[in-house]
Amino acid sequence: MPDDYFRRVEKTEVFRDDRPLEVDLGCGDGSFLLGMAEHHPDHNFLGVERLLGRVRKVCKRAKRGNLDNLKVLRLESRYSVEWLLAPGSVSRLHLLCPDPWPKVRHHRRRLVQQDFLEAVFAVLEPGGEFLFKTDHDEYFEWAVEKVGEFGKFESLDWPEDAFFYPKTDFQIQWEAEGKRLQGLRLRKN
Numbered sequence: 001m002p003d004d005y006f007r008r009v010e011k012t013e014v015f016r017d018d019r020p021l022e023v024d025l026g027c028g029d030g031s032f033l034l035g036m037a038e039h040h041p042d043h044n045f046l047g048v049e050r051l052l053g054r055v056r057k058v059c060k061r062a063k064r065g066n067l068d069n070l071k072v073l074r075l076e077s078r079y080s081v082e083w084l085l086a087p088g089s090v091s092r093l094h095l096l097c098p099d100p101w102p103k104v105r106h107h108r109r110r111l112v113q114q115d116f117l118e119a120v121f122a123v124l125e126p127g128g129e130f131l132f133k134t135d136h137d138e139y140f141e142w143a144v145e146k147v148g149e150f151g152k153f154e155s156l157d158w159p160e161d162a163f164f165y166p167k168t169d170f171q172i173q174w175e176a177e178g179k180r181l182q183g184l185r186l187r188k189n
Helices: 031-039 052-064 077-084 104-109 114-123 137-150 169-176
Strands: 021-025 044-049 070-074 090-096 124-134 153-156 182-188
Touching: 021 031, 021 077, 031 044, 031 052, 031 070, 044 052, 052 070, 077 114, 090 114, 114 124, 114 137, 124 137, 137 153, 137 182
Parallel strands: 021 044, 021 090, 044 070, 090 124
Antiparallel strands: 124 182, 153 182
């Protein structure tokens, strides 16, 4: 838990070493986060999740796996990026299968908006990446449009075999239902 929720937190306050920090926004049951932490012991991983039951579950699984490079913060994703994480502190930020808020009247609740993209850009270190995946075609198009309007990210190819990237619980569920996920891989220039 941060000492103060009203100031920026440096990554060395979260983890004692200076390994690259990756953040998983809305980490859910932790499948992706735990897989990444196990596969990349040379990186630190911070999961952000607002639901207490999920936070407890991920923490228990991390403890059982002796993953000292993983921590979970119980907080809203938007707040964490816009107000808590220090500028230039994150090497990769993952936003996987967020709520698409499909009704037009709810689009303002979508996480991918100009102010959020500005905050993501600020917390990423030079060359850092923002990775976004969704199964919702219209939200994907929305995100592509918002990123284009923002104009500060370089878009990178993201073939499935580009690098180790475990599936989230939602991705496994949706693929079993025949849905496909689309992704954006963006780099801070």
